[in-house]
Amino acid sequence: MELIKICKAHGLKAPSSKVQLNAVIKAYFSGEKISPAKKVVRPKKKAVVTNLTLDTGVIECGVNCGNRFREFFRQQTGKESFSFKVDMVATAKAVKAIDTNRRLLNARICY
Numbered sequence: 001m002e003l004i005k006i007c008k009a010h011g012l013k014a015p016s017s018k019v020q021l022n023a024v025i026k027a028y029f030s031g032e033k034i035s036p037a038k039k040v041v042r043p044k045k046k047a048v049v050t051n052l053t054l055d056t057g058v059i060e061c062g063v064n065c066g067n068r069f070r071e072f073f074r075q076q077t078g079k080e081s082f083s084f085k086v087d088m089v090a091t092a093k094a095v096k097a098i099d100t101n102r103r104l105l106n107a108r109i110c111y
Helices: 002-009 018-028 068-076 086-110
Strands: none
Touching: 002 018
16 A cells, blocks of 8 residues: 555556556666556546436436435335345446446447
């Protein structure tokens, strides 16, 4: 963690392995020219649907298995307490992953 902080403090790329981090820091303090860290451009989040219905799509509503969705399912099932089961959470994550991969693929094709 400290090695990453050193790299970021000096505007250096912060590779994932400890060996690589040490190499970047050693090269920097030895006077070698190190290319600056690339800025990560994150895609803007789409507007999330505020009114949930049974017809709302999983992706468009931004499902995250939080209190908003727990309350929605409480109302739909009529149960006083509602909790997401492991398979429900896994399915939601899988759907999000598929959508993310599709977007990345489309971005590469368009590039």
